[in-house]
Amino acid sequence: MGYNAVHFNQLANSWMRDVRIHNSDSAFYSWGMVFSTVVDLEVSSGDRGYDNGHRGIWMERGQDNLIKNFKISNTMYHDLSVSFYEHGTVFTNGTGRVSQVLPDDSNRDSHFPFGSTVFPVLGQAVR
Secondary structure, eight states: OEEEEEEEEEESOOEEEEEEEESSEEEEEEEEEEEEEEEEEEEOEEEEEEESOSSEEEEEEEOOEEEEEEEESOOOSSEEEEETTSSSSSEESSSSSEEEOOOOOOGTTTTOOOOOOOOOOOOOOOO
């Protein structure tokens, strides 16, 4: 364990497309990314046990991003994570095995996709 694939840090007007990530712990992590697009991202792994990776797509402290046509084909602890003041970001046309969404308190009033499970950490001191 301990394999992280792609990390976008404080990028603006950027894009990533047609990327396949296999056997990662954190597949795609974005910190402070704004006005950017991720298209056709596929995350997969072999059978590594219950947690075949920790985070599929993790968006943090950014704004106005678009994540579309994504596929998370393995069970991860958090398929989608939206945390620490990420806002205006849209996930569309994506699939996942469990679709667990991990929001934080800043996203308390967000609307999450149908069929998703909001990970029960809202308002708790431990994250």
